Every structure is written in C-alpha cells, then in structure tokens.
Amino acid sequence: AQSVTQLGSHVSVSEGALVLLRCNYSSSVPPYLFWYVQYPNQGLQLLLKYTTGATLVKGINGFEAEFKKSETSFHLTKPSAHMSDAAEYFCAVTPSNTDKLIFGTGTRLQVFP
Amino acid sequence: ETGVTQSPTHLIKTRGQQVTLRCSSQSGHNTVSWYQQALGQGPQFIFQYYREEENGRGNFPPRFSGLQFPNYSSELNVNALELDDSALYLCASSSRDRLSEETQYFGPGTRLLVL
Numbered sequence: 001a002q003s004v005t006q007l008g009s010h011v012s013v014s015e016g017a018l019v020l021l022r023c024n025y026s027s028s029v030p031p032y033l034f035w036y037v038q039y040p041n042q043g044l045q046l047l048l049k050y051t052t053g054a055t056l057v058k059g060i061n062g063f064e065a066e067f068k069k070s071e072t073s074f075h076l077t078k079p080s081a082h083m084s085d086a087a088e089y090f091c092a093v094t095p096s097n098t099d100k101l102i103f104g105t106g107t108r109l110q111v112f113p
Numbered sequence: 114e115t116g117v118t119q120s121p122t123h124l125i126k127t128r129g130q131q132v133t134l135r136c137s138s139q140s141g142h143n144t145v146s147w148y149q150q151a152l153g154q155g156p157q158f159i160f161q162y163y164r165e166e167e168n169g170r171g172n173f174p175p176r177f178s179g180l181q182f183p184n185y186s187s188e189l190n191v192n193a194l195e196l197d198d199s200a201l202y203l204c205a206s207s208s209r210d211r212l213s214e215e216t217q218y219f220g221p222g223t224r225l226l227v228l
Contacts, residue, residue, distance in 0.1 A: 004155075036219070043117075043203055044156070044219040090155050100146065100169055101205075101217060103155030 002027045002093050006104035014112050019063075019078040021107045023091030026072065033074040034092040034101065035065055044090065050074065061085070086111045116140060117206050117220035125226045126194050134189040134223045138206030144168070145187040146217060147179060150201040162187055163209055191225075199227045 007022040025031055032051050036044040048059025055067040065076045074091060088108050092101040116139035126132050138145050144163045148156035158171035162181035176192040185206075191198055201224050205217035 034216075043119075043221040044205075046216060046218065049216060092155075100158035100161060100171065101148075101156070102158070105155050106153075 002031065002095065002102045004091050004093050004102055004104035006089075006091050006107050008107055009105065010108045010110065012110040012112060013081045015083055016080050019076070019081045019085065019109065021076040021089050021091075021109065023065075023074045023076065023104060024072055025074060025091070025093045027093055027095070029095045031093045031095065033065075033067060034094070035059065035063070035074075035076050036090045036092060036103075038088040038090065038106075040087075047076070047089075081109075081111045083111050083113065085109060117204065117218055119202075119204055119220040119223050121223060122221070123224045123226075125228065127228050128194055128196060130194050130227075131190065131192045132194060132225060134191075134202050134204075134225070135186065136189070136204035136206075136220055137186045138204075139218055142206040142208045142218075143185050144207045144209050145181055145185065146205045146207070147187070147189050148203040148205065149173075150203060150222070151197075152200070156203055159189070194227045196227050199225060201225075 003026045005024045034049045035047040048057045050057045050067045058064045063078045088106045090106045091104045118137045120135045146161040147159040150156040160170040161168045165181045178190045181187045201222045203222045205219045207217045
C-alpha cells in the first residue's frame, strides 16, 4: 500500500524567504512522486514529478524537489518566495505514471510581504 | 491551461437526487481518472477509464459510476446523493500509450453541493 504524509498543514513565510514543504511517502514499489499546486477555486496544476534518474527535479515557477530514498522523502523547496506562490500544495505518489494518485492532505502556503 | 475541461462548474442538488458530471480530456489522451476532493482534504481516487473500460476503482460505493466515450470524454454519475458527497470533483486525463503524455493533467473541477 502507498501513502503520503505532508508535515504541516499551514506554512507561512515572508516574501523572499526560503520555502520548504515537507512530504514523506510509503511505497512497496519504486514510487513515482509528484507535487501539484492548487490556487483558490481552481483545479490542480503539476509543479514537478520524479519518475526515475536524477533525484533532484526542477519544476515550474522556480520550485524543485529532491527524492531521498533513504529518508522516503520528497520535500519541495523554492529559494525565494513570491506573493504569487500563496496556494495549496499537494504531494502525491503512484506506482506508475498513469495509475491512481495517492495524495497527501495538502499544505497551505501563505506568503507575507 | 491543461486542455481538460469539465462541466458544469458548480451544481446544487438535494439529498437523494442523481447527478452527472462531464469531462473532456486533452487531445490525444485515452485515459480519464476521477477524484473527489472534500473541503480541506486532498483528492481521493474514485475510478479510472482507459479506452472505454473501467481500469481501477477506489473505495467508493457502486452508486458512483462512470462512462468513457469513443472520443475519450467521460461522465461521472452519482446516484442517491448524500450530504457527504458535497465536494470538488476533479477529472484528470493522460495517455497510457504515449510515454511523453503519461502525466495526469487536471481539469478545473466541478463543485457539487448537496443540500
């Protein structure tokens, strides 16, 4: 069985500060890992994904995430937060790219000026 | 924009009624997955359709059913609506046959309120 844990339902940072959103997963098979962002009253937008290969994955809007198998983690980071980054972020895992996604409960990011 | 569209955007129903939600997949995609997102929660997988056949189902009762059409668009039907069915319903399209299009791309969702 697969599962995702997102530590911290709310994260607040100042504009320009480092963003770190935590995600730990459980998977019995090599996982595919995803980060999605959801702006208010909208669907999910893919930020980045890890399938195989390089463990540091770069996504859109300056975000990146590192797959650490030994720590079963896939934390999302951005060096400098922007006001437009305020949104809900979801980490997800799946045994293959097109199989069902298992989502975490989400982390709401607030960015203060 | 992902090219995945859903209709309607909002819907209000009463308990016991039936509802049909629609999803048009991105061009070239043959797989549609449906998710339910309750308020304050992450999306939960309902089921997936691949080439008009159900291809996996989550922990949802049989009153949640679906269809996929030859053009790969899809419908989600919910019978005997309950208050707890109030949620944002998301569909995601992908292609199981094209490695470059494996990622699931989500539509904007349909917000259902059951009174």
